Amino acid sequence: MSLGTWLKTGTAAAALVLAAATAATAAPAPVAVPDAAAAVVTLRYDDSRAVGWEAAVAAGVASWNTNVSNVRLVKAAPGVRAEIVIVATTGWPQATLGPVRPGRQVRVELGAQAVTQGYDKTRITAHELGHSLGLPDTKPGPCSQLMSGSSAGTACTNAVPNATERSRVQSAYATALAATVPTDGRLLVDAP
Numbered sequence: 001m002s003l004g005t006w007l008k009t010g011t012a013a014a015a016l017v018l019a020a021a022t023a024a025t026a027a028p029a030p031v032a033v034p035d036a037a038a039a040v041v042t043l044r045y046d047d048s049r050a051v052g053w054e055a056a057v058a059a060g061v062a063s064w065n066t067n068v069s070n071v072r073l074v075k076a077a078p079g080v081r082a083e084i085v086i087v088a089t090t091g092w093p094q095a096t097l098g099p100v101r102p103g104r105q106v107r108v109e110l111g112a113q114a115v116t117q118g119y120d121k122t123r124i125t126a127h128e129l130g131h132s133l134g135l136p137d138t139k140p141g142p143c144s145q146l147m148s149g150s151s152a153g154t155a156c157t158n159a160v161p162n163a164t165e166r167s168r169v170q171s172a173y174a175t176a177l178a179a180t181v182p183t184d185g186r187l188l189v190d191a192p
């Protein structure tokens, strides 16, 4: 480095130090507080082809919206592309593993075979939506776990995620991490 360059660099550095010192002695700058409302990720769901499951979908969606705050599920307006496509099938329930991001798409299949076997429709729906939000299965597991699915037995009607499940979804949709967590994309079939 020539002397001239060194002097210029030194001068610039000194100016920066001076500016910083001036700023430090001035009134504190307002701290940027993240707007909690603006940080919520909104995902649209389309249940127009989930005939017979409307009440279960409404209850399953309500369960998630009540228990997590970083992501919100809203019904897609007719003709609007949804992130979560929910359809009724004659097979076993299954879903793509998320966490799905705005603009991407996952599929939930609400299978009648599980209902025939005696499983609760709202628990099934909340469980499959859990997959959309990035939760894998935790089978076998107790009824208190939503993601224990069919392993909790047909008497289990719990459709509420437990603290661990809520925390995992909250993390998956936390603002700073939202862009870095990839969607898994695996298809999880919920046959017992």
Ligand SMILES: [Zn+2]
Pocket: 127, 128, 131, 136, 137, 149, 188, 189, 190
């Ligand atoms: Zn599952």
